Amino acid sequence: MQYWDPRIEDLPKEAIQRMQYKLLKNLVCRLYSFSSFYHDRMKEQHVHPDDIRELSDVQKLPFMFKRDLRDNYPNKIFTASEEELVRYHVSSGTTGKPTVVGYTQNDINTWSTSIARGLTSIGLGRGDVIQVSYGYGLFTGGLGMHYGAERIGATVLPTSVGNTERQIELMQDLGVTAIACTPSYLLHIGEVAEKMGVDIKKDTKLRAGILGAEPWTDKMRNRIENWLGIKAYDIYGTSELSGPMFTDCSEQTGAHIWADIALMEIVDPKTGESLEPGEKGELTITMLQKEALPMVRYRIGDISIIDDEVCACGRAHPRIKRIQGRVDDMLIIRGINVFPSQIEHTLMSIPQVGRHFQIVVERKGALDDMLVRVELTKESFSDKISDLMQIRQSVEHRLRNALNVAVDVELVEPGSLPRFEGKSKKVIDKRSL
Ligand code: DLL
DSSP states (O other), X not given: OOOSSHHHHTOXXXXXXXXXXXXXXXXXXXXXXXXXXXXXXXXXXTOOGGGOOSGGGGGGSOOXXXXXXXXXXXXXXXXXXXXXXXXXXXXXXXXXXXXXXXXXXXXXXXXXXXXXXXXXXXXXXXXXXEEEOSOOSSSHHHHHHHHHHHHTTOEEEOOOSSOHHHHXXXXXXXXXXXXXXXXXXXXXXXXXXXXXXXXXXXXXXXOEEEEESSOOOHHHHHHHHHHHTSEEEEEEEETTTTEEEEEBOTTOSSEEOOTTTEEEEEEOTXXXXXXXXXXXXXXXXXESSOSSSOOSSEEEEEEEEEEOSOOTTSOOSOEEOOOOEETTTOEEETTEEEOHHHHHHHHHTXXXXXXXXXXXXXXXXXEEEEEEEEEEOTTTOOSOHHHHHHHHHHHHHHHHHHHSSOOEEEEEOTTOSOOOSSSOOOEEEGGGO
16 A cells, blocks of 8 residues: 555544644634634634534534635635735636635645645556646646646646647657546547547556546446546545545545545534534535635535545545535425436446436426436437437436436437536526526
8 A cells, every 4th residue: 555644644543533633723723813704703603712622622613604705805814924825726606706715835735745645545656647637727626736746756747628639649649647637528538539549548558537626426437447448536625625635545435535634524504513424414624734724614515425434445534425416506306406416327327328418407387397418329329219219218217216306308419418628517507597
């Protein structure tokens, strides 16, 4: 087993929890003394640093939400001076003001360390060539991965997004062994490669994908792995935490949340009540070492489950299961909660279905209607109406069983749905337009 930071990665659970308590206590004392934002919030909640006597006392602290960043635009709640900042990233908000994140040099170092541990745990290191095809710029994906990959001594190919044919040529010419991008961009790269007559399995040295920034499923992982002949690892993060931060290890059973960097909790999204490991709820994170923009009990809005069993890789740092949706983009169709990930999971287990789909939600009269446009594989796309009818019925049936709600399915030609270089947009919700 390969470790970047054996001293930390190999700690047993009890030592991890002791370390987290110390870090939490320091953070709370620092914020209470030096930040009027956190001081006032804690006072409102009638909690004082003296009340933090054990790790579970984190539950006494007030939550933070994305609106706290928006309301304090651009930097009112930063806890480092402008001279101490070495970088900004900005995430485009879906409504109103964007979110600005500032970083001190230590923040950048912690971020790169987090990625370095993940990349090492999947067997990457010196001699690897890592193509970073996340966007460079205000988005955290490109530069975040870049610094993490350089940290482990790998050679970085900073292609960013776009110009896909060139990306494929460079992948071949420079012997790229790993690519970091969104899963949807990797699908696009795979298809463009096929059109160019390049077989990624045979004609490149690619053996790993570090894929994230958008929801994807284990079924999609299987398809990508079989199709491209690589191992596909999940990477999770959000700009408010820094950016891409936590990856699967070689076991591929969930991203390890490095416990000296982040304290992850799961809460009930409706009541805010703390949930146990194994229970599904909203990820809530406290960044234990962040200097410029510490987040305390930040309600990320992503739905997942914490697995705190020691991993088969030997590490006791907790893992999160795949993100199953967002608190806020969970679709409610005729009163039933539907996550796009459930739809992907079902579609990807149907062999005639290709890798791309689109969900369109509309309100017809008082009722919500959901249409799922599904690309067929080249092999199953046929001129015979009766064949297509049969596939459509079977896909509708499978979706209805999985989601408990009726779904219309439209089968479309392979290659006809939009492709994406960054995060894909799989849901068109016309109800909110
Ligand atoms: O997407 C940071 C990132 C870059 C992560 C590159 C991984 C790789 P934001 O633009 O702030 O930051 O978006 C964060 O994207 O709250 C999730 O809803 C979603 N997301 C990110 N990674 C995953 C993942 C970056 N692996 C939001 N699975 C998060 C599912 C993900 N959803």
